[in-house]
Amino acid sequence: MILLDTHVLVWMVADEDRLSRHAKSAIQRARLSDGLGIADVTIWELALLIARGALRTHSTIENTVRNFVTRSGVIVKPITAEVAVLATQFPEDYPKDPIDRLIGATARAEGLALITRDERIRSSPLLRTIW
Numbered sequence: 001m002i003l004l005d006t007h008v009l010v011w012m013v014a015d016e017d018r019l020s021r022h023a024k025s026a027i028q029r030a031r032l033s034d035g036l037g038i039a040d041v042t043i044w045e046l047a048l049l050i051a052r053g054a055l056r057t058h059s060t061i062e063n064t065v066r067n068f069v070t071r072s073g074v075i076v077k078p079i080t081a082e083v084a085v086l087a088t089q090f091p092e093d094y095p096k097d098p099i100d101r102l103i104g105a106t107a108r109a110e111g112l113a114l115i116t117r118d119e120r121i122r123s124s125p126l127l128r129t130i131w
Contacts, residue, residue, distance in 0.1 A: 001034035002026055002130065003107045004074065005116035006045045006099070009038055010055060013068050023115050026130045036074045039083075039106035043069065043076065045099050082109045095120050 004012065004027075011018040012027060019027070030036050047065050049055040057064040069076065079102060086105035087098070094104070095118070104127055107114040113128040114121070122129040 001037050001075070001110075001112055002030045003037045003039065003077070003103070003110065003112040003114045004042070004072075005103055005114060005118065005121070006038075006042045006049075007117060008115045009042060009046065009068060009072055009074065010049070013071050014055075020117070020131050023117075023131055026113075026115060031073070036072065037077050037106075037110070037112060038069075038072075038074045039103045040076050040078050041099055041102045041106075077106050077110055079106070080109060090124065090126065093120070094124050094126075 008019065008023065016024065027036065043065055046068060047061050050057055050061045050064055083102065083105045086108050087101040090101055090104065094101070100118070100121060104114065104121060104124065107127055113130050115130045116122060117131055121127065122131060
């Protein structure tokens with residue numbers, strides 16, 4: 001299984017051309033084996049993007065979020081005590097955004113590679129990343 005950053009989930013469902021070839025390949029392989037996951041906070045971030053108009057939809061926020069999760073076939077990984085603690089332990093050069101920290105911590109706690117385009121996340125030696 002691999003974990004998807006929020007923008008990767010959005011692009012995978014709505015604009016696949018924005019994904020790198022390596023990311024597309026990793027997603028295809030994961031679909032055929034252990035599957036794809038997202039941190040549960042990704043659902044909230046997706047809803048926020050829709051509510052703020054950064055992601056346009058022709059349906060309700062709830063239906064759109066549900067559609068993204070269903071169409072992508074992802075497994076939602078919960079925030080656990082371990083994830084919460086790990087999110088507080090990234091070094092200073094890791095992004096300060098709590099969402100980025102929770103997504104990264106979920107990848108660490110679950111032992112999963114994270115697909116992300118975010119260079120600051122990808123530069124962390126604490127995570128295995130794909131782009």
